[in-house]
Amino acid sequence: MKILVTGGTGYIGSHTVVELQQEGFEVVIADNLSNSNIGVLDGIEQITGNRPLFELVDLTDATATRDLFSRHDDTRAIIHFAALKAVGESVEKPLEYYANNLNSLINVLVGARACQVPGLVFSSSCTVYGQAETLPVTENTPRRAAESPYGNTKMMCEDILKDVARVDPSLNVIALRYFNPIGAHPSARIGELPVGVPNNLIPYLTQVAAGIREELRVFGDDYNTPDGSAIRDYIDVVDLARAHVVAIQRLLEGKNTRNHEYFNIGTGRGLSVLEIIRAFERATGVKVNYRIVPRRPGDIEKVWADTTLANETLGWKATTPIEETLRDAWRWQQASR
Numbered sequence: 001m002k003i004l005v006t007g008g009t010g011y012i013g014s015h016t017v018v019e020l021q022q023e024g025f026e027v028v029i030a031d032n033l034s035n036s037n038i039g040v041l042d043g044i045e046q047i048t049g050n051r052p053l054f055e056l057v058d059l060t061d062a063t064a065t066r067d068l069f070s071r072h073d074d075t076r077a078i079i080h081f082a083a084l085k086a087v088g089e090s091v092e093k094p095l096e097y098y099a100n101n102l103n104s105l106i107n108v109l110v111g112a113r114a115c116q117v118p119g120l121v122f123s124s125s126c127t128v129y130g131q132a133e134t135l136p137v138t139e140n141t142p143r144r145a146a147e148s149p150y151g152n153t154k155m156m157c158e159d160i161l162k163d164v165a166r167v168d169p170s171l172n173v174i175a176l177r178y179f180n181p182i183g184a185h186p187s188a189r190i191g192e193l194p195v196g197v198p199n200n201l202i203p204y205l206t207q208v209a210a211g212i213r214e215e216l217r218v219f220g221d222d223y224n225t226p227d228g229s230a231i232r233d234y235i236d237v238v239d240l241a242r243a244h245v246v247a248i249q250r251l252l253e254g255k256n257t258r259n260h261e262y263f264n265i266g267t268g269r270g271l272s273v274l275e276i277i278r279a280f281e282r283a284t285g286v287k288v289n290y291r292i293v294p295r296r297p298g299d300i301e302k303v304w305a306d307t308t309l310a311n312e313t314l315g316w317k318a319t320t321p322i323e324e325t326l327r328d329a330w331r332w333q334q335a336s337r
Helices: 011-022 040-048 062-071 087-092 094-114 149-167 201-209 237-252 273-284 308-314 322-335
Strands: 002-006 026-031 053-056 077-080 119-125 172-178 180-182 216-219 234-236 260-265 290-293
Touching: 002 011, 011 026, 011 040, 011 237, 062 094, 077 094, 077 237, 087 094, 087 149, 094 119, 094 149, 119 149, 119 237, 149 172, 149 260, 172 237, 180 201, 180 237, 180 322, 201 216, 201 273, 201 322, 216 273, 234 237, 234 322, 237 260, 237 308, 260 308, 273 322
Parallel strands: 002 026, 002 077, 026 053, 077 119, 119 172, 172 260, 180 234, 216 290
Antiparallel strands: none
């Protein structure tokens, strides 16, 4: 059964491709390699023994996307990862984020409708909750005005999907609202390796630990949190990848009770940036040189998930301990130097 994975050479996408292939799905990756490397395919093949079919395509190009679906008109479901994703960068480049993230989804939906693809899993984000008044957040927590253009694109994409699903009951959509993915595959064959300077905490942290970068900047120590640094719900990327497989199976088996569903995908536990640094040092024995700097525009103070709905309805749960996740991230950093 063929699954189209957009952004499949990216960090979360590549780990999801591994999990899909290990469950016996045929995977086609569509990616423009703007923030990933074609060498990821080697890592996927080394882990699974199977090299996924790769299509180099810019999904903001409507013609190219239409041609992609014409070549793969037997696609049974889509996982849509492809998007620009850096909160801070989105504040500086809002037009690029709106143009890329909205147009790529619209073009994928047009292709899905033309080929009558019945299921789509969307890569959403906890940023749609903004700074929630009550924690942990549930799927019923009201969405709040986004703190960044990136967050706003996720909210707008969710609205597009809801509107399309409302008028097209043949399209079944599950939006997975991720919290903060970290770590790497235990094999150290794939992991998070962004192009250029990392925007996310863990790859920057591991590059500092490896001596590639001088210091880790901690954005703010004056938040209303126990140690003053921002709190997030950090989830192992393999746990997150497995949630996509479960979501795809739910759609293909017709187990969804509505044709448009949302699920929080996190651990249910909030950890501060400083707690993550200390956990990394305990897990690896490596000290991290860091410095406190002013808050970063677009960041929220604290957020973590209530994952009850995903646990009970999808039958999915994050299980990887934080120290193991951080050791995997460090092994990947050492392997990729």
